[in-house]
Amino acid sequence: MKxxxxxxxxxxxxxxxxxxxxxxxxxxxxxxxxxxxxxxxPAMENLSTLMGKYGEEGDKLIFxxxxxxxxxxxFENEDLNSILHFMSNDVKTREASENFSQNNVKEFxxxxxxxxxxxxxxxxxxxxxxxxxxxxxRYVVQHQHEITFPFKRYQIQPVWxxxxxxxxxxxxxxxxxADVIGSNSLINEVELVQLIDDVFTKLNVPVLxxxxxxxxxSGIAEIIGEKDKIxxxxxxxxxxxxxxxxxxxxxxLENGVSVDAIEKLxxxxxxQGSTIEKLNFLKGLLLSSEIGLxxxxxxEYIFKTADSLKLNTAEIELDITLARGLNYxxxxxxxxxxxxxxxxxxxxxxxRYDDLTGIFGLPxxxxxxxxxxxxxxxxxxxxxxxxxxxxAASTKLLFVTFGEAEQNYCLPLLAxxxxxxxxxxxxxxxxxxxxKQMSYADDxxxxxxxxxxxxxxxNGLLSLKNMTSGEQEKxxxxxxxxxxxxxxxH
Amino acid sequence: MKxxxxxxxxxxxxxxxxxxxxxxxxxxxxxxxxxxxxxxxPAMENLSTLMGKYGEEGDKLIFxxxxxxxxxxxFENEDLNSILHFMSNDVKTREASENFSQNNVKEFxxxxxxxxxxxxxxxxxxxxxxxxxxxxxRYVVQHQHEITFPFKRYQIQPVWxxxxxxxxxxxxxxxxxADVIGSNSLINEVELVQLIDDVFTKLNVPVLxxxxxxxxxSGIAEIIGEKDKIxxxxxxxxxxxxxxxxxxxxxxLENGVSVDAIEKLxxxxxxQGSTIEKLNFLKGLLLSSEIGLxxxxxxEYIFKTADSLKLNTAEIELDITLARGLNYxxxxxxxxxxxxxxxxxxxxxxxRYDDLTGIFGLPxxxxxxxxxxxxxxxxxxxxxxxxxxxxAASTKLLFVTFGEAEQNYCLPLLAxxxxxxxxxxxxxxxxxxxxKQMSYADDxxxxxxxxxxxxxxxNGLLSLKNMTSGEQEKxxxxxxxxxxxxxxxH
Numbered sequence: 001m002k003x004x005x006x007x008x009x010x011x012x013x014x015x016x017x018x019x020x021x022x023x024x025x026x027x028x029x030x031x032x033x034x035x036x037x038x039x040x041x042p043a044m045e046n047l048s049t050l051m052g053k054y055g056e057e058g059d060k061l062i063f064x065x066x067x068x069x070x071x072x073x074x075f076e077n078e079d080l081n082s083i084l085h086f087m088s089n090d091v092k093t094r095e096a097s098e099n100f101s102q103n104n105v106k107e108f109x110x111x112x113x114x115x116x117x118x119x120x121x122x123x124x125x126x127x128x129x130x131x132x133x134x135x136x137x138r139y140v141v142q143h144q145h146e147i148t149f150p151f152k153r154y155q156i157q158p159v160w161x162x163x164x165x166x167x168x169x170x171x172x173x174x175x176x177x178a179d180v181i182g183s184n185s186l187i188n189e190v191e192l193v194q195l196i197d198d199v200f201t202k203l204n205v206p207v208l209x210x211x212x213x214x215x216x217x218s219g220i221a222e223i224i225g226e227k228d229k230i231x232x233x234x235x236x237x238x239x240x241x242x243x244x245x246x247x248x249x250x251x252x253l254e255n256g257v258s259v260d261a262i263e264k265l266x267x268x269x270x271x272q273g274s275t276i277e278k279l280n281f282l283k284g285l286l287l288s289s290e291i292g293l294x295x296x297x298x299x300e301y302i303f304k305t306a307d308s309l310k311l312n313t314a315e316i317e318l319d320i321t322l323a324r325g326l327n328y329x330x331x332x333x334x335x336x337x338x339x340x341x342x343x344x345x346x347x348x349x350x351x352r353y354d355d356l357t358g359i360f361g362l363p364x365x366x367x368x369x370x371x372x373x374x375x376x377x378x379x380x381x382x383x384x385x386x387x388x389x390x391x392a393a394s395t396k397l398l399f400v401t402f403g404e405a406e407q408n409y410c411l412p413l414l415a416x417x418x419x420x421x422x423x424x425x426x427x428x429x430x431x432x433x434x435x436k437q438m439s440y441a442d443d444x445x446x447x448x449x450x451x452x453x454x455x456x457x458x459n460g461l462l463s464l465k466n467m468t469s470g471e472q473e474k475x476x477x478x479x480x481x482x483x484x485x486x487x488x489x490h
Numbered sequence: 491m492k493x494x495x496x497x498x499x500x501x502x503x504x505x506x507x508x509x510x511x512x513x514x515x516x517x518x519x520x521x522x523x524x525x526x527x528x529x530x531x532p533a534m535e536n537l538s539t540l541m542g543k544y545g546e547e548g549d550k551l552i553f554x555x556x557x558x559x560x561x562x563x564x565f566e567n568e569d570l571n572s573i574l575h576f577m578s579n580d581v582k583t584r585e586a587s588e589n590f591s592q593n594n595v596k597e598f599x600x601x602x603x604x605x606x607x608x609x610x611x612x613x614x615x616x617x618x619x620x621x622x623x624x625x626x627x628r629y630v631v632q633h634q635h636e637i638t639f640p641f642k643r644y645q646i647q648p649v650w651x652x653x654x655x656x657x658x659x660x661x662x663x664x665x666x667x668a669d670v671i672g673s674n675s676l677i678n679e680v681e682l683v684q685l686i687d688d689v690f691t692k693l694n695v696p697v698l699x700x701x702x703x704x705x706x707x708s709g710i711a712e713i714i715g716e717k718d719k720i721x722x723x724x725x726x727x728x729x730x731x732x733x734x735x736x737x738x739x740x741x742x743l744e745n746g747v748s749v750d751a752i753e754k755l756x757x758x759x760x761x762q763g764s765t766i767e768k769l770n771f772l773k774g775l776l777l778s779s780e781i782g783l784x785x786x787x788x789x790e791y792i793f794k795t796a797d798s799l800k801l802n803t804a805e806i807e808l809d810i811t812l813a814r815g816l817n818y819x820x821x822x823x824x825x826x827x828x829x830x831x832x833x834x835x836x837x838x839x840x841x842r843y844d845d846l847t848g849i850f851g852l853p854x855x856x857x858x859x860x861x862x863x864x865x866x867x868x869x870x871x872x873x874x875x876x877x878x879x880x881x882a883a884s885t886k887l888l889f890v891t892f893g894e895a896e897q898n899y900c901l902p903l904l905a906x907x908x909x910x911x912x913x914x915x916x917x918x919x920x921x922x923x924x925x926k927q928m929s930y931a932d933d934x935x936x937x938x939x940x941x942x943x944x945x946x947x948x949n950g951l952l953s954l955k956n957m958t959s960g961e962q963e964k965x966x967x968x969x970x971x972x973x974x975x976x977x978x979x980h
Contacts, residue, residue, distance in 0.1 A: 002851070003632045005628075005632075006532065006615075009532035010532065011632070017528040021528070033908050034915065035915030038508075039501065040507060042495055043533060043650070044495075044661075045495060049495075063555055064555070066555070066613070066614055068551070123556070128533075143503070150919075160533070185920065190901075191918075194905070198908075308901075309905055361492070395522075398525075411795070411798075412798075412799060415684070418523050422523075428640055430675065444527075
């Protein structure tokens, strides 16, 4: 049987790894430039830490880990009784029939499933993390006495979701998050906008940063008379791109938002104009909503300050229909799209949350953060051929030899080259054919090859071949080192 | 309830992360210097890829992942019948008693456990990887047509083991592996010895590299008349450090090795002397064992070549009692111990395997590799205070302000400092007390602070405070940048 990996997961080859590391390193460098420091949390969290944090749909997508050893050894008498009671009834019902009909099978599945649900908490107590945000909140509460607030941390780690795999959606993928927690200042929002601008400027991808504020959405819900339906309204508007205005209206209606309220919502969703026009429109509309006006004030500050500081390449836009799916956002929300290429989904997003750590017992800790989608950024750079040339093979020099004497002659030279900081190799099998050794250099895209035979050993001048130009020269090992160091720094 | 993480797992704080990254970066740099290229494989592998590869004990320590959705939906009629049959008997037996006695409970556990074992393959099809070697073998076979052999790859990723957690032993930990596969040349072994020497020289840890060869152990098994018991003998000798010579002899006897053979083994285990004395002793002993003599020849080549190339700081030693636990080794084996500090366990190990990919259908692919134990290396460096000073906080400069006007004044200056490549921050809450802002700089070990009030804004000369010396000076932003760039490069 051909070996394989679980669906939705990936192997990364050396060629892919260098490109991925280029993205991670760029993001990491900018995070540090802004004073964010790295942390890591385990892949496995207690199931109780994760469950109930991602909504009903999210909870189902959490990968659970089977307890090690005998998972039934912790069962209590009480559990045994309830399981046995269930089984007893089930078995009795079936005893008449010698075998199972299709109906029996279905019913048995359902019963086993119920049984499974009720006993699952005994089978599994750990799960793979679903995102970096909830583990971060857990980290902050658990280590609150060691942390200096405001706490600026970044985290670049894989997360796992039992989603149906499809193009661009994986079951194991990396998130790159930066959050600052323990500060209400809107400066943090502005800095995140600058940070996004810096990352995508370095990556050569012009982007549009869409900004909105949950307080504005709350104000709108208030004004249209559906204050209690704020989550429903947010969830529906979040789907505008996918299902269109008719779809949004249908979903609102189905979820109990009044026809009158939906009617009032239409001009808002349809409104076009500059940021200033949008702000003026909102100011008129939300005049009587305290929270709405607060949201407008926050958005104005962010735009004014970001404008005065001048972004490098990013554009910013107020998008009144930007909602974002997650429930914990309470202030500014961000979403970033590439202004180039064919990818239409967002490549970065985030927002402010006022009480993320409250679920773990530490209330009143406001924070704001963003998350870069490394896989999607990879797709954008790949499509547009934006990976720099230098992000290529690591080895700079290969020693090609014609036998054991030559190999032995080369070993101390190889050590010198490496000591000079040049990534280099010797073809390990001394008796391999020249052609084989050269095609190894070709396949690995090694730019220079040293060929050593009897002549070279006799006079100490080695044959250096430039694999790109095909040029070949006789040259001493010292000159080879100098030449390659210069290339390295070039 | 106080939030926590699963036992045997760890959070890493920013202070720990920079130290860990220093180790990973050093190892990575040397791997690349020797022509190894990075790959990554998923955390999750198919259970069938992992099971049966780590011996009976190892298999039990694999973390299994529960199938998502309803894990019972795949059950076939056949399974249902066998489960029902089992349950039916079980329930009938118990129906007399209204409740369970302790005996009932125990028996029920056992039965449920049996049932669980037999149905487990339906509950779980994926598992967390247990090491990097088996996934690497799977990778090589799966991607054999895209790979240029000999294939030199490195991999730095976490692995998971359901071991009992204890000091220095975790359930989630990183391995740092380098392997070359598709080459028989002993040059690879020599290069790995050099590579180990380079890594620990860079880390300032003097080490002892113990070397042996499985072929010598096979020769010994042959000579003492227990050729078939080679695995038993290897496993027992591997425990010499832990259980002593009496323990080893006892285990050999219990596993059917003859008294006569054990007798013959004693002088070998006890033999002391230089590498040359050991080799001479072995040559006499293994005169009639072809495989034994081959092993001696290989060891001699490795020692001779490594000696002629001169290692930087590592010592190498032939250890006839070095066995290593894993069954797949067939040639050279390595184990590295620190010559300083209190840690006695090995911090790096590896060896040659002739047929690792055979289990996945690609025979005759000889390879050799090593694995660095990052956690243990961390402990050694920490104990001996060997982390360099520069491995410290990332932020170099903090802007401390007395109000919103000052903060606004500082924002463009901050952008300039960052553009110059200096990691820097502004305290986000403009109205925070001076003392609070200064203690933030102290806690984060930020070396320089810029203090900006009315005076500074008026004349453009900022107050720069050196947090180490306490010195303070009035200085322009350009001079601050020049000063810190010089510091950065220092």
